[in-house]
Amino acid sequence: MDFRLGERAEEFREEVRAFLAEHLTTEVIERVHETGTVHDWDFYRAYAAKGWMAPEWPVEDGGQGRDPFELTALREELRLAGAPTDGVGTTLLVANTLRVVGTPEQKAEILPKVLRGDIVICLGYTEPDSGSDAAAARTRAVRDGDEWVIDGQKMFTTLAHESDYVFLLTRTNTDVPKHKGLTMFLVPMDTPGIEIEPVHTLGGERTNITFYSGVRVPDSARVGDVDKGWSVMRVALAFEHGGGFGYEIDRLLRDTVAALGSEPDGDGPRLVDDPATLERVGEMAVDAEVSRVLSYAALWDGHTTGVPGPIGSMTKLYSSEALQRWSAEVVDMLAPRALLEHGEAGAAADGWPTQVFRHAPVTTIYGGTSEVHRTIVGERALGLPRAGH
Amino acid sequence: MDLSLSDDQEQIRSTFAAFFAKESSVEVVRAAEPLGFSADLWRKLGDLGATSMALPEELGGGASLLEVGLVVTEAGRHLAPVPLVEAVVAGRLLAALGAEVPDDGSVLAFAPRPAGGDVATLVPGAAVAGHVVVRRGDDVLVVPSSGRRAPANLGLAPLADVPLAEGRVVASGPEAVAAHERAVDEWRALTAAALTGLGERALEIGVDYSKDRIAFGVPIATFQAVAHALADAGTAVRGAGVLATEALWAGDDEPGRFPLLAAMAFAFGARAARQASLTGLHVHGGYGFMLEYDIQLYFRRAKAWPLALGDPRRELRRVGKMVLGREVA
Numbered sequence: 001m002d003f004r005l006g007e008r009a010e011e012f013r014e015e016v017r018a019f020l021a022e023h024l025t026t027e028v029i030e031r032v033h034e035t036g037t038v039h040d041w042d043f044y045r046a047y048a049a050k051g052w053m054a055p056e057w058p059v060e061d062g063g064q065g066r067d068p069f070e071l072t073a074l075r076e077e078l079r080l081a082g083a084p085t086d087g088v089g090t091t092l093l094v095a096n097t098l099r100v101v102g103t104p105e106q107k108a109e110i111l112p113k114v115l116r117g118d119i120v121i122c123l124g125y126t127e128p129d130s131g132s133d134a135a136a137a138r139t140r141a142v143r144d145g146d147e148w149v150i151d152g153q154k155m156f157t158t159l160a161h162e163s164d165y166v167f168l169l170t171r172t173n174t175d176v177p178k179h180k181g182l183t184m185f186l187v188p189m190d191t192p193g194i195e196i197e198p199v200h201t202l203g204g205e206r207t208n209i210t211f212y213s214g215v216r217v218p219d220s221a222r223v224g225d226v227d228k229g230w231s232v233m234r235v236a237l238a239f240e241h242g243g244g245f246g247y248e249i250d251r252l253l254r255d256t257v258a259a260l261g262s263e264p265d266g267d268g269p270r271l272v273d274d275p276a277t278l279e280r281v282g283e284m285a286v287d288a289e290v291s292r293v294l295s296y297a298a299l300w301d302g303h304t305t306g307v308p309g310p311i312g313s314m315t316k317l318y319s320s321e322a323l324q325r326w327s328a329e330v331v332d333m334l335a336p337r338a339l340l341e342h343g344e345a346g347a348a349a350d351g352w353p354t355q356v357f358r359h360a361p362v363t364t365i366y367g368g369t370s371e372v373h374r375t376i377v378g379e380r381a382l383g384l385p386r387a388g389h
Numbered sequence: 390m391d392l393s394l395s396d397d398q399e400q401i402r403s404t405f406a407a408f409f410a411k412e413s414s415v416e417v418v419r420a421a422e423p424l425g426f427s428a429d430l431w432r433k434l435g436d437l438g439a440t441s442m443a444l445p446e447e448l449g450g451g452a453s454l455l456e457v458g459l460v461v462t463e464a465g466r467h468l469a470p471v472p473l474v475e476a477v478v479a480g481r482l483l484a485a486l487g488a489e490v491p492d493d494g495s496v497l498a499f500a501p502r503p504a505g506g507d508v509a510t511l512v513p514g515a516a517v518a519g520h521v522v523v524r525r526g527d528d529v530l531v532v533p534s535s536g537r538r539a540p541a542n543l544g545l546a547p548l549a550d551v552p553l554a555e556g557r558v559v560a561s562g563p564e565a566v567a568a569h570e571r572a573v574d575e576w577r578a579l580t581a582a583a584l585t586g587l588g589e590r591a592l593e594i595g596v597d598y599s600k601d602r603i604a605f606g607v608p609i610a611t612f613q614a615v616a617h618a619l620a621d622a623g624t625a626v627r628g629a630g631v632l633a634t635e636a637l638w639a640g641d642d643e644p645g646r647f648p649l650l651a652a653m654a655f656a657f658g659a660r661a662a663r664q665a666s667l668t669g670l671h672v673h674g675g676y677g678f679m680l681e682y683d684i685q686l687y688f689r690r691a692k693a694w695p696l697a698l699g700d701p702r703r704e705l706r707r708v709g710k711m712v713l714g715r716e717v718a
Contacts, residue, residue, distance in 0.1 A: 001391060001392065001393075001394070001395075001398075001455055001634070001638045001642075002390055002391045002392075002638070002642070003390065003392070003635050003638055003639075004390065005390055006390060069390050253712070257712070257713060260713070272713055275706055277709070278705075278706040278709030278710055278713070279702060279705045279706050279709060280709070281708075281709035281712055281713060282656070282704075282705035282706055282707065282708030282709030282710075282712065283656075283705050283708075283709075285653070285708055285709070285712045286653045286656055286657050286705070286708060289632060289635075289650070289653050290628040290629075290631075290632055290657055291628075293628065293631040293632050293635050294624075294627065294628050294631060296390070296392065296631070297392060297627070297631045299390075300390060300391075300392035300393070304393065311627065314623075314624040314627055314628070317620075317621075317624055318624050318625075318628060371613070371617070373620075374613075374616070374617040374620040374621065375613070375616065375617070375620070377620035377623055377624055378610075378616040378617065378619060378620040378623075381620075381623055381627070382592070382596050382619055382620065382623050383596065384596065384599070384600065384610045384611075384616050384619065384620075385600065385608060385610055385611050386611065387610075387611050387612065387613045387616045387617075388607065388611045388612075
């Protein structure tokens, strides 16, 4: 038994920290905050130049052959630092999927660009009328000779405005059950007929709605077989690395403790001596640790069995709900200065806890809602029958 | 990283899983009420070496804290009516202090709270103990004991008040206090392991019932409102289990992090066991409230075991203090 990631991972962690100290500048963080785009091309290219776009791939494929523990150390540091990695996440997910199901031409065309940090790929699964039920997608793709014509719209196409491609889930057959009539495409974003409309969110992040009107792509843009889009989706979903939000809770904890230390005494006892504060800090630290060890258990489970199991769902479910709870508690603790937004003089912990509070509601929605994950835990961890009502 | 048990550890786990399933059946647990002690089970455990395995090798032990945790988890799963955690912790403390460890087969009990005056109150295991290990101020005492009355209590456990007049001081001073604090951390981590076993089993009982019970023409487990409550409890229990394992591992291999992790594991283990036993009870409907159904056995003990140390929320404040100290330093 050993809960440490190991020497190699810790050495790599130091390298990542040094990189972040140099490249995750205040300027980058402020730019991300202002634009709401959790991606920064300068940072992205520098990150790719380190060879970290796909560090787990074998060296001969352009990776660094790093093990899952080194990868975990990398992700931990990125998340603790709050690095803008939305683009890394979606792009690598699609690249990983192409390695499994893509044609030799697609791999030759796309993967080198991914590894160099030249392109970003966004995900086009969700639609105005389908989110968790992704297989209900209605965006149509109709064959026309050697081409396909795509019509429809996608919701929450985050980073579409920075992307070179969208990984698009379409319906190619309406005469079969919903999972059997889907096909995936990798569509260049500069194809005529694509329009992007910004969507602004409670958390300050910018996402998009994307419209597809008579969008023509060659058959070579198709990923996987016709009407086999759902099996491609399953490959892609398996690459969605979990990890949960333990590090976001840790970051919140760190900001809170720093803010408590600098809180003026006022008339009453210092906040750090208040039993209610101690209790909340203690409980928050427990939840951060529970989230972390659950993510380690999921990592180990995946490493030893080769399949992501229901512990990943437990990690996501528990940590996202804990983040929501603690971001709310922390703004209580730091009231009234927590009312002030980032950038205002006197804002508690520079306004970051307030920012987390505003962001937290979406964490139980994206990446599978809490309800979806509870169902997975029930069926796959507890052996409950399929829930119906 | 390695979160798997070694072959030897897996052997320990499966041996004691089978042992407690057979020797600490629900019938045995119920027959031991209200005192909460089975002398027969205690003797069998002694024969298997469970009470001495965690002592230093020269005293016939040599097992790691993690390995004792495996045994204790199985004891918790089957609500074993024996003060195993207390005996293990008290024995290790006496050995660490260089004091003689009684080996007459009698129960060795441990007071997790230092005594404030002349009596250590509500000490777990003391009602059936031959000796009780107590700290008062800077002194660690061994108090001979026999046949004390256990007051009726929530967890149906052999608790008792222990007058210290006949106690013998076996160690004094800062080192004795530090050794005792380490022992209390071991008590926290092992109790967390016992609560994990309890929580896992309480949840299983609830899951099994929800699959069998038909309402509105279908098993109630197919209702999301039922399934999701069970999933939440399952998540909490799993988190508590991994955290308890991490704490026990730290007790063996990373002593610097042990006090913090032991307190975290204890506080969270208490919460998860309560959640699992309450959810397990709730899905039974009215039957869960009947003494005849087993789930109530788990519900009472889930709440009672941690209370021997006092209000679990105080543990959260201790964690808060340690975290603030760590972050400020």
